[in-house]
Amino acid sequence: MTPSPVLLRRTQQVIQQLKRSYPEAHCELDYANPLQLLIATILSAQCTDVRVNLVTPALFIRCRNANDYATIPQTELEVIIRSTGFYRAKARSIRACATALVSDHQGEVPQTMKELHQLAGVGRKTANVVLGNAFNLAEGVVVDTHVGRLSRRMGLTRQVDPVKVESALVKLVPKKEWTLFSHLLIAHGRKRCPARKPDCANCEILKLCPRIGAR
DNA sequence: ATCCCGAGGG
DNA sequence: CCCTCTGGAT
Structure with missing residues (x-):
C-alpha cells in the first residue's frame, strides 16, 4: 500500500x-567503534543515553574487544553496568552476544540486519542503530x-x-x-x-x- | 502478556 | 506514588 x-x-x-x-x-551515545556502539545500544534499553554514557568509559577500558566481553565474569560486568537498569539481563546478553561474535564472526560486529538480529540482546531497534550509525548501512x-x-x-x-x-x-x-x-x-x-x-x-x-x- | 531493574521527574 | 527513559526475551 x-x-x-x-x-x-x-x-x-x-x-x-x-x-x-x-x-x-546525532547519536547521543558515546562510542569510538562499532563494537562500542553495539554494547552501548544494548545498555540503552529503557534507560537514558546520559546514564549509559556514565558507565561506558570504565566498561570500554575494561573490555577492549569481543573476547574481553565474552570472558569477563558475570558479576564483574553487572557491577559496572548496574545503574543502567536490567543489569542482570543486560550482562547476560552482552556476554552471550560477545561469545557469538568470537565464535561466528571473527570477533567483529556483523553488518547485516539478519546477522545482528540473531545476536543475544539485539532486536531490530539495536540492529538498526548499529547499521545506520556505525556502518552507514541502514536497512530500516x-x-x-x-x-x-x-x-x-x-x-x-x-x-x-x-x-x-x-x-x-x-x-x-x-x-x-x-x-x-x-x-x-x-x-x-x-x-x-x-x-x-x-x-x-x-x-x-x-x-x-x-x-x-x-x- | 509479563518479566527484567535502576534512577529521576512530577 | 506513578510514569518514563533510544528494548529484548520468554
Whole structure:
C-alpha cells in the first residue's frame, strides 16, 4: 500500500523543519567503534543515553574487544553496568552476544540486519542503530519509544507495534534520510515533545501537528 | 502478556 | 506514588 501524497508531503515538511531546529542531531551515545556502539545500544534499553554514557568509559577500558566481553565474569560486568537498569539481563546478553561474535564472526560486529538480529540482546531497534550509525548501512528506521510516540502524534502512522511503525516510516522517509530521521525525532522528543508533558507552546512543528496545529 | 531493574521527574 | 527513559526475551 503506497502512502498518500498528503502524508508524504507532511513527512517532508517535518523533516525539513526539524533539520533547521536540530542541525546538530546525532547519536547521543558515546562510542569510538562499532563494537562500542553495539554494547552501548544494548545498555540503552529503557534507560537514558546520559546514564549509559556514565558507565561506558570504565566498561570500554575494561573490555577492549569481543573476547574481553565474552570472558569477563558475570558479576564483574553487572557491577559496572548496574545503574543502567536490567543489569542482570543486560550482562547476560552482552556476554552471550560477545561469545557469538568470537565464535561466528571473527570477533567483529556483523553488518547485516539478519546477522545482528540473531545476536543475544539485539532486536531490530539495536540492529538498526548499529547499521545506520556505525556502518552507514541502514536497512530500516530506528523505532524507539520517541520515534514511535512522535510518529503517532504527528499523524504519520496509527500503529503501535514498533515493527509496523517502522514499515510505515520506510515508505514515507527517503532511504538516504532514515538514520537522520530518527535522530531528529529523538532530539525533538526529548527537548519539546516528551511522553508526559509536551511543550506545545514552543513547538517548532506545531503547525504540522494534526492534534493541535494544521487547523 | 509479563518479566527484567535502576534512577529521576512530577 | 506513578510514569518514563533510544528494548529484548520468554
